Amino acid sequence: MNRRDLLKASLLGVAAPAFGQAPPASSGLGCGDCFAKEIALAMPAAPRLKVTGVKTFGVTSDALPRDRPHVFVKIETDAGVVGWGEATLEGKAGAALQAVHDLSYAVIGQDPMHVEHHWQSMYIHAFYRSGPVLGSAISGIDQALWDIRGKVLGRPVYELLGGPIDERGVRGYYHLRPVLPANAPYREQVAAIRERAEKFGVTAFKTGIPGYYEWIDTHQRIKEAIDQLHVLREVMGDAIDIAVDFHAKTSPAVALQICREVESLNLMFVEEPCPPENVQAMKRISDRTTVPIATGERLITPYGCRELIEGKVVDILQVDVNHVGGVSALWKVAAMAESSGIVMAPHACEGPVGAVASTHVDAAMPNFLVQEICSGVEPDAKDALWQELLGYPAMRMVDGYYPLPTKPGLGIEVDERALARHPFGGTKPFVLLPVHEDGSIASP
Amino acid sequence: MKITRVTPRAVAEPGGLTYLVVRVDTDEGVSGYAETTAGPAPQVTVDQLKRELSTLVGANPFRAVQIDEALKSVQASLAARAAANVACLDILGKATRASVYEILGGPTRHKVRAMAVLGDASEDMLRASVLAAKQEGFRAFSVPLTMPSGKERGRRFYTGIRSTLDGLRGAAGEECDFVLDCAGRTSPGEALSIADRLAGFHLLWMDEPCGELSATAQASLAKGSAMPTGYGRGFTDVARFQDLLREDAVDVLRPALATHGLTAVRKAAAIAETYYVAVAPFHRGGPIGTAAGVHVCAALPNSFVQERPFSTNSANRQFRAAISGWDEKPSDGFFPLTGRPGLGLAVDEHVLDAHTVAR
Numbered sequence: 001m002n003r004r005d006l007l008k009a010s011l012l013g014v015a016a017p018a019f020g021q022a023p024p025a026s027s028g029l030g031c032g033d034c035f036a037k038e039i040a041l042a043m044p045a046a047p048r049l050k051v052t053g054v055k056t057f058g059v060t061s062d063a064l065p066r067d068r069p070h071v072f073v074k075i076e077t078d079a080g081v082v083g084w085g086e087a088t089l090e091g092k093a094g095a096a097l098q099a100v101h102d103l104s105y106a107v108i109g110q111d112p113m114h115v116e117h118h119w120q121s122m123y124i125h126a127f128y129r130s131g132p133v134l135g136s137a138i139s140g141i142d143q144a145l146w147d148i149r150g151k152v153l154g155r156p157v158y159e160l161l162g163g164p165i166d167e168r169g170v171r172g173y174y175h176l177r178p179v180l181p182a183n184a185p186y187r188e189q190v191a192a193i194r195e196r197a198e199k200f201g202v203t204a205f206k207t208g209i210p211g212y213y214e215w216i217d218t219h220q221r222i223k224e225a226i227d228q229l230h231v232l233r234e235v236m237g238d239a240i241d242i243a244v245d246f247h248a249k250t251s252p253a254v255a256l257q258i259c260r261e262v263e264s265l266n267l268m269f270v271e272e273p274c275p276p277e278n279v280q281a282m283k284r285i286s287d288r289t290t291v292p293i294a295t296g297e298r299l300i301t302p303y304g305c306r307e308l309i310e311g312k313v314v315d316i317l318q319v320d321v322n323h324v325g326g327v328s329a330l331w332k333v334a335a336m337a338e339s340s341g342i343v344m345a346p347h348a349c350e351g352p353v354g355a356v357a358s359t360h361v362d363a364a365m366p367n368f369l370v371q372e373i374c375s376g377v378e379p380d381a382k383d384a385l386w387q388e389l390l391g392y393p394a395m396r397m398v399d400g401y402y403p404l405p406t407k408p409g410l411g412i413e414v415d416e417r418a419l420a421r422h423p424f425g426g427t428k429p430f431v432l433l434p435v436h437e438d439g440s441i442a443s444p
Numbered sequence: 445m446k447i448t449r450v451t452p453r454a455v456a457e458p459g460g461l462t463y464l465v466v467r468v469d470t471d472e473g474v475s476g477y478a479e480t481t482a483g484p485a486p487q488v489t490v491d492q493l494k495r496e497l498s499t500l501v502g503a504n505p506f507r508a509v510q511i512d513e514a515l516k517s518v519q520a521s522l523a524a525r526a527a528a529n530v531a532c533l534d535i536l537g538k539a540t541r542a543s544v545y546e547i548l549g550g551p552t553r554h555k556v557r558a559m560a561v562l563g564d565a566s567e568d569m570l571r572a573s574v575l576a577a578k579q580e581g582f583r584a585f586s587v588p589l590t591m592p593s594g595k596e597r598g599r600r601f602y603t604g605i606r607s608t609l610d611g612l613r614g615a616a617g618e619e620c621d622f623v624l625d626c627a628g629r630t631s632p633g634e635a636l637s638i639a640d641r642l643a644g645f646h647l648l649w650m651d652e653p654c655g656e657l658s659a660t661a662q663a664s665l666a667k668g669s670a671m672p673t674g675y676g677r678g679f680t681d682v683a684r685f686q687d688l689l690r691e692d693a694v695d696v697l698r699p700a701l702a703t704h705g706l707t708a709v710r711k712a713a714a715i716a717e718t719y720y721v722a723v724a725p726f727h728r729g730g731p732i733g734t735a736a737g738v739h740v741c742a743a744l745p746n747s748f749v750q751e752r753p754f755s756t757n758s759a760n761r762q763f764r765a766a767i768s769g770w771d772e773k774p775s776d777g778f779f780p781l782t783g784r785p786g787l788g789l790a791v792d793e794h795v796l797d798a799h800t801v802a803r
Contacts, residue, residue, distance in 0.1 A: 046783070113542075113546055114550065114551060114552070115549050116548075116549040116550055116552050116743060116744075116745055117550070117551065117552045117553075117745075119745075120552065120745045149546075149549075153540040153541075153542050153546075153547075154540060155506070155536075155540060159506045159507075159536070160536075160547055161509070162507070162508035162509035162510075162512075162532075162707060163507070163509050163510070164507070164510070165507075165509055165510045165513055302714065302717065302718050303718045305718075306718040306719070310686075310689075310690050328549060331714075332714035332717070335710070335711035335714040335715065336686075336711075336714055336715050336718070338682075338711065339681075339682050339683040339685075339686045339711070339715060340683070340686065364509050366509060366512075366513055
């Protein structure tokens with residue numbers, strides 16, 4: 001028996017107990033002619049419990065950005081234990097909802113405890129690997145499986161990952177959102193935000209840069225961005241960390257000019273100083289400035305992060321638990337980054353289920369820096385919606401930290417009656433669809 | 445739950461193999477076990493681990509990462525950190541009535557490929573060991589490379605290796621696979637010549653074909669031949685694996701369980717996964733270490749095989765089964781998964797006591 005036969009025999013051994021009959025042998029003639037396709041789904045060890053259903057919930061509300069109806073995943077089991085996950089995908093809600101159903105074959109009838117096995121099945125058996133739609137669907141299912149795993153074992157997910165490292169919870173940052181009327185001068189807005197930050201113990205914020213940029217841009221636009229950041233540091237003071245999201249609006253040429261002229265501000269990081277597809281372009285920026293460079297919210301699966309880590313292109317990775325592949329993949333990316341001295345600041349600008357899932361993984365990362373949430377220092381309508389859905393003020397910091405849930409699994413309970421009050425209203429495009437003054441497409 | 449006591453001890457098998465067994469007790473009556481290397485002076489190692497691990501008393505054993513960070517911050521030895529990691533996972537598994545592989549997200553498979561590590565011996569004795577190991581259920585064997593005593597190599601050295609391996613496969617059968625353990629004793633050039641001579645034999649891989657050289661030197665075999673290579677038994681940091689992967693220098697990561705524990709092996713495996721590279725934890729110790737390796741292999745998507753030392757000495761085998769409550773026997777080449785909580789072992793303190801050489 002050669003090695004191929006050995007492999008075949010091992011697979012046959014898996015198949016027989018699960019399906020009651022030997023699978024058809026491969027002819028070996030056709031491309032992709034492989035009997036392993038269905039066999040690998042079967043794990044014959046006596047399951048603790050079985051997945052009986054995968055349900056999805058789309059949530060549309062005026063309290064949310066129009067491109068971001070929340071996509072929640074509920075996995076049900078024959079033991080009555082249910083798990084919740086999130087597959088929200090900005091601007092592609094309908095596709096994400098459908099993709100979760102497309103992948104449900106991988107877990108229905110299976111033991112939900114085998115989360116790594118199911119992750120591999122969803123990713124590898126999909127044939128066309130990766131991409132944000134598949135990544136988000138895997139993420140939602142993976143989070144729900146981890147929720148079930150924790151509930152069955154009676155422990156919070158972060159404990160199954162060896163955490164928490166910091167008993168206070170997970171350090172976070174808010175976005176710089178106006179707290180005064182919109183027409184208030186910039187300095188006054190920042191001063192008011194700083195006042196509230198000091199009151200609530202918030203230690204970090206993220207802001208953007210004004211307007212939209214062409215690949216080479218004018219003195220006026222570049223100076224406006226630089227001046228605004230200097231004002232921000234001056235008014236915010238030296239004790240609060242400031243991150244700046246370029247949001248991939250800039251080219252390396254433009255981003256570098258801005259980065260070099262804000263180095264003295266000791267920013268926490270500059271995020272997406274250019275679009276993420278070209279790793280060498282990102283490296284060109286990070287090689288030429290002392291500002292820590294962050295990216296990653298659009299990266300899918302650990303494979304999508306490898307080149308950035310291998311080349312030590314960035315200082316901070318910001319993968320998103322709702323896109324990268326859930327709890328399993330976020331943990332792996334953090335492990336990959338740790339060996340290269342890269343720290344983690346996971347992205348979270350979708351719904352509360354994924355955000356809470358992210359904090360569980362954060363809590364077990366030795367190389368954790370800070371967790372994002374797309375909220376302001378003052379709670380708004382979205383925070384009220386999240387409280388309605390989860391029954392508590394989810395992802396609101398206490399003294400600069402998101403408190404960790406203490407109940408098993410993800411430690412949250414989603415109110416399905418509340419979900420029903422905000423039915424899915426269809427897919428909507430990104431909030432902004434900007435163009436330059438000459439009508440050409442600008443990056444939002 | 446709180447840790448109340450940590451007890452390291454060195455035990456010696458009847459055949460002489462010595463390793464450290466660490467027991468971690470808690471205030472809720474749950475105990476975890478781990479194993480690590482005894483080093484050249486077991487009493488010194490035991491004393492060091494006693495000192496380093498005494499800081500765990502009062503800690504929550506469910507906080508494995510927090511504990512590791514604390515040990516790292518005081519420059520604790522790798523052996524201490526590895527033992528603490530495995531024992532904490534054993535406790536967490538027992539407390540939640542889950543196997544360690546379940547805690548780690550597995551299983552990804554329902555059995556784990558097994559490999560017998562054979563000791564230095566003549567060709568006849570190697571053949572006898574292979575047949576005995578096959579009889580016990582192994583189908584994969586790590587065979588030590590026998591080096592000439594002097595500097596001379598000559599063609600006979602290379603043809604001899606091929607001849608030995610052909611003989612072993614002829615005796616064991618085509619269904620059996622081999623690793624050639626060079627143990628870092630060959631130069632990159634010699635390794636290339638051996639690889640060339642073994643073309644068509646389909647070794648699983650050449651293990652540690654050269655010693656602690658630069659990543660570039662270690663990559664020379666991978667760049668110069670199609671022979672799969674395994675590295676890492678001596679690495680003390682996961683980052684070294686990342687360096688080798690960046691150099692395209694390795695096909696099988698060989699993190700030592702006694703050095704890294706399970707969480708760090710899992711991290712190395714996560715890095716390797718994106719390079720399509722397999723993991724085969726290095727283990728030359730006792731049955732608690734073997735069990736830990738089987739659990740992590742059962743949880744990884746890219747594990748290939750778990751090795752354990754094989755001895756034809758029946759007293760050794762009986763001792764290992766007695767201390768762990770597990771016979772370490774594979775079935776048709778694979779360790780079965782027991783599904784028992786924690787590491788799934790029933791450690792016999794009385795047998796350990798009788799074979800303790802340092803405490």
